[in-house]
Amino acid sequence: MKFIDEYRDERTAQLYSRALSRIVTRPWTIMEVCGGQTHSIVKFGIDELLPSAVTLVHGPGCPVCVTPLELIEKAIELASMQNVIFCSFGDMLRVPGESKDLLSVKAAGGDVRILYSPLDALKIATENPEREVVFFAVGFETTAPANAMAVYQAKRQGIRNFSILVSHVLVPPAMEAILSFPDTKVQGFLAAGHVCAVMGYVEYEPIADKYKVPIVVTGFEPLDILQGIYMCVRQLEEGRAKVENQYSRSVRKEGNLPARKIISEIFRVVPRKWRGVGEIPQSGLGLQEAYAEFDAELRFGVAGRTIDEPAECISGLILQGLKKPHECSAFGTRCTPEHPLGATMVSSEGACAAYYHYRRRNN
Ligand code: SF4
Known part of the structure; x- marks a missing residue:
């Protein structure tokens, strides 16, 4: 594999999905x-x-x-x-x-x-x-x-x-x-x-x-x-x-x-x-x-x-894998990327921002 598209190939993704279905026998949680x-x-x-x-x-x-x-x-x-x-x-x-x-x-x-x-x-x-x-x-x-x-x-x-x-x-x-x-x-x-x-x-x-x-x-x-x-x-x-x-x-x-x-x-x-x-x-x-x-x-003695x-x-619970962003009562209402309450909504890598950008409609 040399090019980025090859790492995004839908058919190969489906193959992995089916391969996973074949080997899973019980629930697993992965972080x-x-x-x-x-x-x-x-x-x-x-x-x-x-x-x-x-x-x-x-x-x-x-x-x-x-x-x-x-x-x-x-x-x-x-x-x-x-x-x-x-x-x-x-x-x-x-x-x-x-x-x-x-x-x-x-x-x-x-x-x-x-x-x-x-x-x-x-x-x-x-x-x-x-x-x-x-x-x-x-x-x-x-x-x-x-x-x-x-x-x-x-x-x-x-x-x-x-x-x-x-x-x-x-x-x-x-x-x-x-x-x-x-x-x-x-x-x-x-x-x-x-x-x-x-x-x-x-x-x-x-x-x-x-x-x-x-x-x-x-x-x-x-x-x-x-x-x-x-x-x-x-x-x-x-x-x-x-x-x-x-x-x-x-x-x-x-x-x-x-x-x-x-x-x-x-x-x-x-x-x-x-x-x-x-x-x-x-x-x-x-x-x-x-x-x-x-x-x-030390230089400025900031206290x-x-x-x-x-x-x-509840970003602490999200960062520990205990909750998902849409389980927060402020998600997408009082807390948005424009007016974030917590850092997981600010950062482009934050879980709340990712759910806001890609999952909001589903939720
Ligand atoms: S960053 Fe916002 S949406 Fe995420 S847990 Fe905190 S308040 Fe809720």
Whole structure:
């Protein structure tokens, strides 16, 4: 297979659907970890091709969705400072904080800039030596190498007016947390292919062993996902719980070694709060001591405080695979992409936004 259309071939999809029907003998619940996979599943109707015994639930793999409100508030506080140029990927600008978002800070005159690479923030810092440039370093293991490289280059080039607000999270501890919840329904995982392209999948093997769940490293196109589901169901039916790699065209077991090296040079593993889930031990990245001077929280002393989610938003239950978006009473009425109450409606990878765009009429 060489071209994208081949990964979307309807006849092959039907073959997978029939093959699944032949092997399923009882109900199974599988979680796709990544918001990109959720988006594909809902957009292409993959869940509607599955035998009724196979249920997909949507996991926490949307970095915008799991960034805690406290960090959004810190970003807003930094972006509102006179001397700060606040840089971010575009999808963070509309995530609602307690009373406003980064976009409204920009509208009120704050210098908030949308970038596609953290290295562009370094360039802005070099061009504006009298200002402080802060980059909002959000994401899973996928964005960590580029953010790490920006900090590495800042130190190497002596760029002192650059710092990052770190909100990095790690996938394996979140999967383990979900499996540890007493009411979890998850019996197998589709792991995120792009995360494993960076990190490899060795660290998933102890999770599969300990919790007796199959984990299939899976890509993002419809046929990738159908094949991943087929591999996962086949393991479940055979009573196996191993890590398998559906996305072998992109993922090696050891991952991308140079990318892993730069991550461990710049970051260390820390506890991190996940929006809707709570604090998960050893589930995030923070800057190493040697790079602490680039930590925006330390540089500006932005205070930590606890902020509650809007009461009617059930995004936490959705991110844990316990509810679906249309089970939220605010879905599509009080909560829409134009007026989101929770982050899972803001992000293009969020489950609520995916259901809003592709399933609203059905519901
Ligand atoms: S529809 Fe809106 S309020 Fe409901 S869970 Fe999703 S983001 Fe939260």
